[in-house]
Amino acid sequence: MTLEQAIALRKAIDPRYRAVVLLGYWCGLRFGELTALRRSDVDVSRSRIHIRRTAQQTVGGVVFGPPKTAAGRRSVPVAKSVMSELCDYMEAYTGADCVALVITSSAGTPLLRQNFLRRTWRPALAQAGLPAELTPHSMRHGYASLLIAGGFSVKEVSTWCGHASTSITLAVYAHVGSQQADDAPDRLDNLLSSLDEPQP
Template identity: 75%
Template sequence: MASIVRRPSGRWQATYTAYGREFSKSFDRKVDAVAWARSAEQDIQRGAWMDPRRSRIAVDKWIDIWLPTRRSDLRATSFERLQSICDRHIRPWWGQRQLDHITNAEVRRWSADLQHHLAPRTARKVLLAFRQLLSAAVDDRRLAVNPAARVPMPADHGAERAWMSLEEAVALRDAIDPKYRAVVLLGYWCGLRFGELSALRRCDVDVERSRILVRRTAQQASGRITFGPPKTGAGRRTVPVSRTVMRELCEYMDAYTDTSAESLLVTTAADTPLNRQNFLRRVWRPALKSAGLPAELTPHSMRHGYASLLISGGFSVKEVSQWCGHASTSITLSVYAHVASQQEDDAPERLETLLSGFDTD
């Protein structure tokens, strides 16, 4: 049983025992002391009690404990991104605060500040990382509740994406250094991510069946490039390729790819794997300028163009989702909904063609 005693100062001291240790706290009012002790005893009975000393750790220290545990479940690039978010955004604001001193209201004010200074998508990533940090503290029985759990995520209305059109892709293919022409062929006409095409080997090209086998992806972290499996099971896939594009790829491999089955399809002039930053600076941007194309186009713009082209061409969402390596068709629908809506514009004409053989009289 908890004890409630009045101290000489006039304040009320509540004391309870948990697992052989006593815990005390003083209050101005007896009713508050009773409520505090009663709540602690109820938590003990329910198995929900936590040692309050464990929540008195600073956020900086908790990051140092929690962050290394994420290495095992995150890719190297994702871990570096999370580490950067902690160092650039979480530590400066919360680093010296104790976990048990963080309130929901303060997290909401911080979220508003993030949205004022950062792009919506970046603000979402920062708040999500903070939620995960505090959720881990709950799991470690350092916090009873996560003060960031019910803070609304910053709205992300999505910046206007730079979609590459077929005409732009053709212009880029013709303008880019021939050594890197396959980047455009694989990015626009096959829909591969930059990491996927960078990891592609000669043995991953099934010429007879006109297919590309996506079995791995390139990961770049701390200046090093390594190869590993796709992030999701959907990323491991077989992508059909038009016969015309396959002939162009074969011509490219004959000219620039080593004959070994394990040879990378596209490499640098020094026969090393593509480094994204170097490629953008030395090859991609000069090619855009030479072709007279918008500077905001990125390698991912080719992938968006590929998917949009397929949907406009009448391929099913399921096919597009599978060939793009999306985790679900809902992702395909959400990203390319504008293409489907454009298709609806000519719905009456398409219905007329479909139903023209039926006499309604």
């Protein structure tokens, strides 16, 4: 998912579920992580989100548990503009209790993936004129690609995404690095010219 697609989706989706896009694309959370997020996990003062649990849908309903790996338990930095929008969202849709889920269904229950896809996600894609094959996981890929293209290190991207190792990040997003290599001569020129500038 590109940034332009994410912006279009954020505008098209039902406002009650706008935080799915904010957390999925602008924070890189997995669907199970963002649906398990509680108010206390949102650190507004430090502009960070703490991933402490994940939600898994079972025959009996939604079960909350710890992330599958140690890397999954992490702190994710959030752009202050995104945090501000998330705070507005929580003011409108999230319960006041510190353990209240940030995102719930209209009935106040944990979000079920298939119901969400059918009732909200796919209609929003259609309304925004976006490809039907985009999934919530496409937002996470878009987030990581955006960071790498923006010059963030593989280590940072790996940590924020909760990858078990940087090799996973490199394997999945090598295509972004190869695109960056195309402008390597220009970037090298910029670096060298800045180093060659006479000192005052």
